[in-house]
Amino acid sequence: QYVVLCGGKGGAKYGSENYLRVYCPENNMLGKIAFDEIITPETCSSIEPSDNKQWLIISRSNSLYIYELGKDGVLTKLVNTVTENESIDPEQKHARISPSGVYIATGGTDCILRLWKVKYVSNNINGVTLEKQMGPHLGQINGVVFSGASDLVFSASSDKTCRVFNVKDGKQLHCLSFTVPSIGHPLEFRACNYNAKTNCLITLATESRKESYLTFWSQKYNFDPVETVKIHDNTCFRMSISGDRVAVGSNDGYVIVFNAKQGKIIRRHKFRGTVPVTACLLYTSPSPRDQRGSRMPSSA
Numbered sequence: 001q002y003v004v005l006c007g008g009k010g011g012a013k014y015g016s017e018n019y020l021r022v023y024c025p026e027n028n029m030l031g032k033i034a035f036d037e038i039i040t041p042e043t044c045s046s047i048e049p050s051d052n053k054q055w056l057i058i059s060r061s062n063s064l065y066i067y068e069l070g071k072d073g074v075l076t077k078l079v080n081t082v083t084e085n086e087s088i089d090p091e092q093k094h095a096r097i098s099p100s101g102v103y104i105a106t107g108g109t110d111c112i113l114r115l116w117k118v119k120y121v122s123n124n125i126n127g128v129t130l131e132k133q134m135g136p137h138l139g140q141i142n143g144v145v146f147s148g149a150s151d152l153v154f155s156a157s158s159d160k161t162c163r164v165f166n167v168k169d170g171k172q173l174h175c176l177s178f179t180v181p182s183i184g185h186p187l188e189f190r191a192c193n194y195n196a197k198t199n200c201l202i203t204l205a206t207e208s209r210k211e212s213y214l215t216f217w218s219q220k221y222n223f224d225p226v227e228t229v230k231i232h233d234n235t236c237f238r239m240s241i242s243g244d245r246v247a248v249g250s251n252d253g254y255v256i257v258f259n260a261k262q263g264k265i266i267r268r269h270k271f272r273g274t275v276p277v278t279a280c281l282l283y284t285s286p287s288p289r290d291q292r293g294s295r296m297p298s299s300a
Contacts, residue, residue, distance in 0.1 A: 004047055004056060004069075020044070020058070022073045034073025045108075046094045050101060055125060057104060059092035064106055064116070066125050078125045081116070094143050099196070100150035103167060104128060107141025113155045113165065132170040137161065142189060147219070148196025156189035162203050164223060174223050178205045178215055187213065193239045193246075200226070202246060204237050214248060214258065229265075231256060249277025 005021050022035035045059045049069075056075065058065040066079035090110030097104045097118070104116040113135045116128040135141075139158030146153050152173070156162045164174035177186040187205035190212075194201055199219040206212040214237065216227040237248040245266070246258045255277055257267045 018044070020075070022069075022075060024073050035075045037075070045092060048094075048096050050097045051099050052101075055097065057095045057097050059095040059106060059108070062090055062092060062108075064092060064095055064104065064128070066104075066128070068124065079127055081128055093141060096144050096146060098146040098150040098153075098167075099148060102150065103131065103146070103153075105144040105146065105153050105155075107144045107155050107157075109140045111135060111137040111140060111157070111159070113137075113141060113144065113153070113163075115153065115167065115170070134165045134170050134172070135163070137163070139188075143191040143193075145192050145194045145201075147194055147201075148199065152219075154192050154194065154201055156192040156203055158188050160186035160188050162189045162192055162201070164201075176201075176203070176217060176223060178203070178213060178225070178228075180207070180211070180213065183207055183211070187211075191237055193237070195239065197244065202237075202239065204248070212248075212250075214246065229258065251276045253277060 005023065018039050020035075020037045020039050021033055024031045024034050026032070039060060046057075048057045049055070050057065054068060055078070056067045056069055058067065064079065064081045065077065067075040067077055069075060090108045090112070092106045092108040094108070095104060095106045102118060104118060106114045106116065112133050114133050115131045117131040118125055119127040119129065134153075135155065137155065137157040137159045139160070141155050141157050143156040144153065146167070151167050153165050153167050154162060155165070160177055162176040163172055164176070165172055178189075179186050187207050189203055189205050191204040192201060201217040201219070201223060203215050203217065204212060205215060212231045214229045214231055215225050217223045218226045231248055231250065237246060239246050244259065248256050248258070250256075253270055253276065255269045256265060258264065259266055
């Protein structure tokens with residue numbers, strides 16, 4: 001297991017470096033650096049692993065990068081694709097590879113959802129080609145995700161819609177919006193994820209960072225909302241690899257873990273002070289028999 005971090009102090013704009021690093025955890029600490037790459041002047045918006053954990057899909061500025069993660073933690077750069085619409089210089093806010101490994105979806109500041117066809121040579125990614133463009137939204141795209149069967153792709157946007165597209169022909173099937181009666185207008189979608197076990201789309205919608213809502217949309221019921229959970233001042237959310245847990249972080253320092261099927265709170269944790277939680281990841285360790293003395297809990 002490795003920890004992949006991408007960040008820094010703002011890049012060339014602030015006279016400092018941004019970097020991409022891979023750490024080898026040791027005794028519950030980050031441990032030694034297995035890989036280190038300076039990526040200034042670019043900034044990283046998202047890092048997403050493929051389902052088989054062989055590849056990392058990274059959106060950096062107006063580029064899409066694909067790395068292979070080696071057994072020793074070293075990353076090998078396989079693809080560096082700059083989006084075609086360079087005149088606008090669209091920043092790619094998010095990128096995801098489909099569970100089938102056939103497509104990669106990207107979305108960003110130019111409001112267009114792009115679908116890239118992945119090319120393979122000897123079972124390894126050798127490149128991508130732009131297959132189709134969908135939308136556009138009327139606001140930037142903040143999150144993209146595929147369905148478990150890779151036949152649908154979703155895009156969550158600041159234009160207060162989350163759209164559902166057919167991967168095969170690129171046609172829009174649904175345009176979802178979320179309105180709270182007490183507010184009286186649709187909320188912005190900040191992120192989206194998909195639970196392949198329950199065939200549910202999960203979205204994060206927020207109202208000027210005052211109120212946030214985690215909503216579960218059932219594919220079985222034509223993407224009608226089946227559960228909504230109100231979360232104060234929410235900034236991010238993440239689903240566990242198993243698909244049964246959802247963790248959310250807030251501006252006031254809380255991390256809350258939910259049952260992804262029922263939407264019920266399992267645990268609420270408050271960090272010291274009021275430092276915002278801007279990113280989170282759910283980790284499930286091996287069984288106690290396989291941990292061999294690991295100090296990590298069975299679920300964290």
